[in-house]
Amino acid sequence: xxxxxxxxxxxxxxxxxxxxxxxxxxxxxxxxxxxxxxxxxxxxxxxxxxxxxxxxxxxxxxxxxxxxxxxxxxxxxxxxxxxxxxxxxxxxxxxxxxxxxxxxxxxxxxxxxxxxxxxxxxxxxxxxxxxxxxxxxxxxxxxxxxxxxxxxxxxxxxxxxxxxxxxxxxxxxxxxxxxxxxxxxxxxxxxxxxxxxxxxxxxxxxxxxxxxxxxxxxxxxxxxxxxxxxxxxxxxxxxxxxxxxxxxxxxxxxxxxxxxxxxxxxxxxxxxxxxxxxxxxxxxxxxxxxxxxxxxxxxxxxxxxxxxxxxxxxxxxxxxxxxxxxxxxxxxxxxxxxxxxxxxxxxxxxxxxxxxxxxxxxxxxxxxxxxxxxxxxxxxxxxxxxxxxxxxxxxxxxxxxxxxxxxxxxxxxxxxxxxxxxxxxxxxxxxxxxxxxxxxxxxxxxxxxxxxxxxxxxxxxx
Amino acid sequence: xxxxxxxxxxxxxxxxxxxxxxxxxxxxxxxxxxxxxxxxxxxxxxxxxxxxxxxxxxxxxxxxxxxxxxxxxxxxxxxxxxxxxxxxxxxxxxxxxxxxxxxxxxxxxxxxxxxxxxxxxxxxxxxxxxxxxxxxxxxxxxxxxxxxxxxxxxxxxxxxxxxxxxxxxxxxxxxxxxxxxxxxxxxxxxxxxxxxxxxxxxxxxxxxxxxxxxxxxxxxxxxxxxxxxxxxxxxxxxxxxxxxxxxxxxxxxxxxxxxxxxxxxxxxxxxxxxxxxxxxxxxxxxxxxxxxxxxxxxxxxxxxxxxxxxxxxxxxxxxxxxxxxxxxxxxxxxxxxxxxxxxxxxxxxxxxxxxxxxxxxxxxxxxxxxxxxxxxxxxxxxx
Numbered sequence: 001x002x003x004x005x006x007x008x009x010x011x012x013x014x015x016x017x018x019x020x021x022x023x024x025x026x027x028x029x030x031x032x033x034x035x036x037x038x039x040x041x042x043x044x045x046x047x048x049x050x051x052x053x054x055x056x057x058x059x060x061x062x063x064x065x066x067x068x069x070x071x072x073x074x075x076x077x078x079x080x081x082x083x084x085x086x087x088x089x090x091x092x093x094x095x096x097x098x099x100x101x102x103x104x105x106x107x108x109x110x111x112x113x114x115x116x117x118x119x120x121x122x123x124x125x126x127x128x129x130x131x132x133x134x135x136x137x138x139x140x141x142x143x144x145x146x147x148x149x150x151x152x153x154x155x156x157x158x159x160x161x162x163x164x165x166x167x168x169x170x171x172x173x174x175x176x177x178x179x180x181x182x183x184x185x186x187x188x189x190x191x192x193x194x195x196x197x198x199x200x201x202x203x204x205x206x207x208x209x210x211x212x213x214x215x216x217x218x219x220x221x222x223x224x225x226x227x228x229x230x231x232x233x234x235x236x237x238x239x240x241x242x243x244x245x246x247x248x249x250x251x252x253x254x255x256x257x258x259x260x261x262x263x264x265x266x267x268x269x270x271x272x273x274x275x276x277x278x279x280x281x282x283x284x285x286x287x288x289x290x291x292x293x294x295x296x297x298x299x300x301x302x303x304x305x306x307x308x309x310x311x312x313x314x315x316x317x318x319x320x321x322x323x324x325x326x327x328x329x330x331x332x333x334x335x336x337x338x339x340x341x342x343x344x345x346x347x348x349x350x351x352x353x354x355x356x357x358x359x360x361x362x363x364x365x366x367x368x369x370x371x372x373x374x375x376x377x378x379x380x381x382x383x384x385x386x387x388x389x390x391x392x393x394x395x396x397x398x399x400x401x402x403x404x405x406x407x408x409x410x411x412x413x414x415x416x417x418x419x420x421x422x423x424x425x426x427x428x429x430x431x432x433x434x435x436x437x438x439x440x441x442x443x444x445x446x447x448x449x450x451x452x453x454x455x456x457x458x459x460x461x462x
Numbered sequence: 463x464x465x466x467x468x469x470x471x472x473x474x475x476x477x478x479x480x481x482x483x484x485x486x487x488x489x490x491x492x493x494x495x496x497x498x499x500x501x502x503x504x505x506x507x508x509x510x511x512x513x514x515x516x517x518x519x520x521x522x523x524x525x526x527x528x529x530x531x532x533x534x535x536x537x538x539x540x541x542x543x544x545x546x547x548x549x550x551x552x553x554x555x556x557x558x559x560x561x562x563x564x565x566x567x568x569x570x571x572x573x574x575x576x577x578x579x580x581x582x583x584x585x586x587x588x589x590x591x592x593x594x595x596x597x598x599x600x601x602x603x604x605x606x607x608x609x610x611x612x613x614x615x616x617x618x619x620x621x622x623x624x625x626x627x628x629x630x631x632x633x634x635x636x637x638x639x640x641x642x643x644x645x646x647x648x649x650x651x652x653x654x655x656x657x658x659x660x661x662x663x664x665x666x667x668x669x670x671x672x673x674x675x676x677x678x679x680x681x682x683x684x685x686x687x688x689x690x691x692x693x694x695x696x697x698x699x700x701x702x703x704x705x706x707x708x709x710x711x712x713x714x715x716x717x718x719x720x721x722x723x724x725x726x727x728x729x730x731x732x733x734x735x736x737x738x739x740x741x742x743x744x745x746x747x748x749x750x751x752x753x754x755x756x757x758x759x760x761x762x763x764x765x766x767x768x769x770x771x772x773x774x775x776x777x778x779x780x781x782x783x784x785x786x787x788x789x790x791x792x793x794x795x796x797x798x799x800x801x802x803x804x805x806x807x808x809x810x811x812x813x814x815x816x817x818x819x820x821x822x823x824x825x826x827x828x829x830x831x832x833x834x835x836x837x838x839x840x841x842x843x844x845x
């Protein structure tokens with residue numbers, strides 16, 4: 001394991017490894033989003049390269065490969081900006097190298113090269129090049145086939161995005177996945193909200209709940225008692241929130257979300273809960289439109305950090321009380337921009353995300369979801385819709401379907417491997433039929449490609 | 463004994479009519495769909511069990527059919543077999559939701575499905591076709607509604623509109639086919655006034671359910687959480703345990719709610735079916751509709767609350783509804799037009815065919831019996 005501290009040291013190492021024919025792997029935090037393991041040979045750990053400098057005149061921040069998403073976002077946020085990043089512990093440059101950034105913010109910030117102004121690399125032979133160099137390797141291109149690494153990214157200049165002081169979040173419950181997908185497409189098309197995502201109930205229940213047990217109860221409440229198939233999360237300014245209301249959607253607004261989050265223990269056992277869906281058969285979730293519903297929810301749930309903390313182990317209660325007393329922990333915008341929301345999803349088991357870029361068409365997504373489910377179910381693999389995020393004005397989307405695997409269970413690992421092979425065949429078949437599918441598997445090492453090349457370059461049809 | 467084909471036999475009115483026909487010794491063919499993971503047969507079996515008619519199952523034939531498809535979605539052989547036994551058809555299947563968002567579904571279920579059902583009536587040489595509609599196909603501004611074909615007018619919701627369109631279609635198509643038909647127009651139906659039993663808890667029950675939900679939230683707040691939120695909305699427990707729950711309901715004008723018990727519907731419908739008169743329209747309605755003030759008092763007495771106030775006219779611009787009022791207002795929104803309805807219904811045709819059968823006025827004992835049953839069965843919900 002070697003820990004270079006600069007681009008020059010990285011270059012020297014790669015030259016040495018080439019001469020000595022030593023294979024190498026660059027690492028950020030140990031594995032990438034698909035869970036690939038480290039290879040044989042030298043491991044180049046880039047954690048020491050922590051450059052973090054702002055060029056506000058050019059709306060740019062330069063980072064070294066050792067900077068984590070949380071560190072970067074915190075620094076940007078302190079200056080009044082936002083950066084498009086992955087989960088808090090992920091190293092940002094590694095995220096780009098692997099896949100580009102996948103998040104609900106892709107709705108407005110795009111994906112892959114859309115988030116980057118420039119990046120500097122050391123090629124396997126030790127030579128240096130940058131993205132914005134005419135005679136350098138063309139990282140903007142995308143090929144729908146496995147690729148080898150172009151080298152090591154030693155620094156990247158990322159886009160800074162502006163924020164406004166009236167940003168808010170809202171969740172819109174939907175009775176069917178198709179309804180949620182249609183809504184997400186419409187919002188993206190109308191440019192309402194700067195982050196939009198259709199979230200599966202497992203995803204929402206996990207991110208709201210401090211314990212796995214509570215997550216299970218919340219999932220049952222949302223899905224079985226209240227009849228929610230998914231929720232569409234929208235982050236936007238006050239004009240976006242106004243538009244959502246004007247469109248007539250029932251909303252779980254920021255205040256209600258806070259009441260639900262801190263009142264989860266009572267939500268799971270509320271005796272009146274079953275009456276709500278019975279009373280809104282004409283207009284599912286119409287009760288959310290009642291003026292003062294959030295206040296009524298506060299009356300019903302008595303939300304407080306203390307109450308929520310009663311649900312965690314005794315030795316963790318004091319910590320949780322302090323943690324949830326912070327407004328950020330129930331602030332949908334903060335939770336999403338720092339990517340706290342998605343970081344709880346793998347709490348019960350490791351999850352293997354099946355990630356696809358494809359048209360935002362309910363029929364296609366439902367077909368794929370049904371086939372992934374049919375592969376997982378007979379093998380006893382836990383499986384759920386993760387999220388769907390519209391990109392490029394709703395012309396395409398990112399679709400994540402998750403398989404969960406217990407990493408300590410060799411049998412389950414074998415079953416998931418077998419299932420993934422079948423998933424690959426389904427994706428290849430549907431991809432050949434439609435010519436519009438891009439599987440994340442092929443995006444590895446192409447995270448700096450031009451978004452349009454990734455989304456729209458024609459794939460040879462079968 | 464007669465053979466009947468029923469659509470909507472798993473619904474509120476349909477299941478009660480099916481049960482009565484079976485009790486009278488008739489044979490019933492139920493046309494319909496499964497729901498969720500339950501097939502039609504299972505759904506019908508559940509209904510029969512509810513009526514204590516498990517042993518009558520051999521006189522019920524279930525046919526999984528799709529009313530929106532030609533030949534009811536059946537294969538040729540199955541359709542031919544179904545048509546080979548002429549039977550009186552009673553068409554009750556209906557989408558009873560009111561919201562405009564359900565327009566497409568309502569049109570499909572209430573209007574478009576008639577094509578296949580009437581084709582089936584023709585192909586099976588049905589001796590009679592009974593269509594169950596609603597009294598509220600009459601225009602809202604009609605003071606005395608006659609048992610006559612629907613007139614043009616405005617409708618309170620998509621349900622009324624589609625039922626009116628369906629009536630016109632039934633009449634026209636049956637005339638073309640030379641098929642005798644009748645139209646039954648019940649008003650708002652609640653449970654059995656003698657036993658309180660019911661297997662559906664909408665309409666009248668909806669308001670009580672909404673009040674129970676709100677009451678539960680505030681009682682819990684007062685009992686377990688100190689009641690600060692309740693007090694802020696003027697909600698408190700009286701010394702006798704009554705919950706003071708200020709709830710102002712603004713209605714455009716004084717009206718009445720025309721309510722009939724399911725046992726009256728069944729008695730009237732079976733008389734009509736037993737002596738069918740071609741092209742007759744029947745109002746199955748109450749001659750003594752309930753006022754909102756009466757119903758508010760019944761709700762208060764049953765739920766142990768006080769403070770429901772019916773006010774007429776526009777709410778003042780300065781009105782700031784408390785959260786309980788706002789939620790109650792939202793939950794009863796679909797039914798709001800009926801709370802100030804002024805229509806009265808002539809029932810000459812019904813009186814002629816079923817003299818001596820009339821619904822009782824909704825008294826507090828009947829109300830209490832019905833609501834007590836609803837609460838006992840947890841509004842038919844199992845979690």
